[in-house]
Amino acid sequence: MQQLSTQPVASQQAKLDLKASSPWLDAWRSLRKNKLAMTGICIIIIFILIGLLAPVLATHDYRVPVLADRLLPPSSQHWLGTDDLGRDNLTRIMYGARVSLTVGFFSVILSLIVGSTLGVIAGYYGKWIDGIISRFFDILFAFPSILLAIAIVAALGPSLQNALFAIAIVNIPTFGRLVRSKVLSLKQEEFIVAAKAQGMKDRRILFIHLIPNSLAPIIVQGTMGIASAIIEAAALGFLGLGVQPPEAEWGKMISDSRQYFVNAPWTVVFPGLSIMITVLGFNLFGDGLRDVLDPKMKN
Template sequence: MSQVSFNLNPEAAPAEKASSPWRDAWKAFRRNKTAMLGLGIILFFIIIALLAPLIAPYDYKEQVLMDRLKAPSADHWFGTDDLGRDMFTRIIYGARISLWVGFFSVIGSIIIGTILGVLAGFYGKWIDMLISRLFDILLAFPSILLAIAIVAILGPSLQNALYAIAIVNVPTYGRLVRAKVLSLKSEEYITAARAIGMKNTRILLTHILPNSLTPIIVQGTLGIATAIIEAAALGFLGLGAQPPEPEWGKMLSDSRQFIQKAPWTVVFPGLSIMLTVLGFNLMGDGLRDVLDPRMKN
């Protein structure tokens, strides 16, 4: 007769980690090489922005007119601009400005857009009509022209540029959240929550908002890239950061007359904008592939 043995030691059994949607999403995200490349680019710029005082060899405001428009060398890795300021130092400090504008303008757009989108989608009727018409009015203008108009009214400054970028992007998040709320409030678990007497505020906070996070996260990641480009465009037009702040778009504007004589003054700020936007776009595409059920096989 054969003997059957049983392992009664629970510690000997292999323990499986509890699965969750966010953990599964992170595993799928890590398998996406282009998304990880985008994340790496973003982390690189965040690190150099945080460590700018330790990395930068010079003061970004320091002017040495004897060294103006010097080509890249061992003393000045990215060369110098028309005032003799070190381009490498100004690029590093410029990362702080671009990331700051990108992150906080998108956060402001998400907060305002989410509140308006939830009110329009959940309560409907005249509230929905009023908010939807507001979105339509804002979307009727090209975003950069509307941003220029807002900054022209408020006055040229980096802070006002941030406000303008946040305002022009509110309809994007508002309409996204509104559409999601309209689809969620007809679900059976929302009907069940109403049936047991749950208040609207609790339904919004415990059911509607948590289930609306996925499209907001994806659009927010892609929106940071758009915000950085818009901030650079406003800076290029002289409506964003003001001298001597080292904003990449302003650096491009100040150096455009030296494209042939000193091309490095244009190349390095342009490359910085391109790489940062590329990083957020790659990561945003990866998040969309992972979090959007329609993109899954």
């Protein structure tokens, strides 16, 4: 009797376990076991909070020069010192985080949407459509990404919006080729063939089957792409093609202070460390996602 009474309980528990399990939930559980990936997540969250809370945390005005305080070393009043115009470095790094993360996130989102759309169309329809889109990708890949971004910003004019737009353009073929190759392999699968045999429309096949099954590599590439976008934004800022004064941006801060590196190294070191740590966080997180979401990387 006792054995019979425990069977419904065991069956109910098994059903609960099945409900609590899904591919994305399993991926999150695996990701939590990856210490490096979780370290990357913590770094990303910290810098996002720093950027969002910059107006609250900042103790100085990041725009107004104070020439009497120029090139002061780190102290209790200015934790990371001041720049050549007497502005607090910590405050400017906080506001610089907003710019770098904004460019990183939105440029990747834009390039992901455009590149993935073109990749899906090229991979699914093939023939001359694939030929035209693939040649477009080849043209963009023919130029070094940073040189193409410099050319675009130089043509449009230096500004944050144009820098974001340029970085998005140079990353379009990366997402496009990735999605195209994934769609080419997926459309040969039996469930796609069965969907076509049942008369399912192309739009439903794309949005119900192909795109959802291509999300894993897109997410991984998007995470790694944010790190690359932050570096490219810093490079454009260093060349004076990104954010314009008096706005704060890490690459621009390094460019403005490079001549003071010997006498005031804190003006260059701290913005450089901010770039390095942020990029490291996204790379660690991206590596963890790749290990979890890529079946080839699983043991």
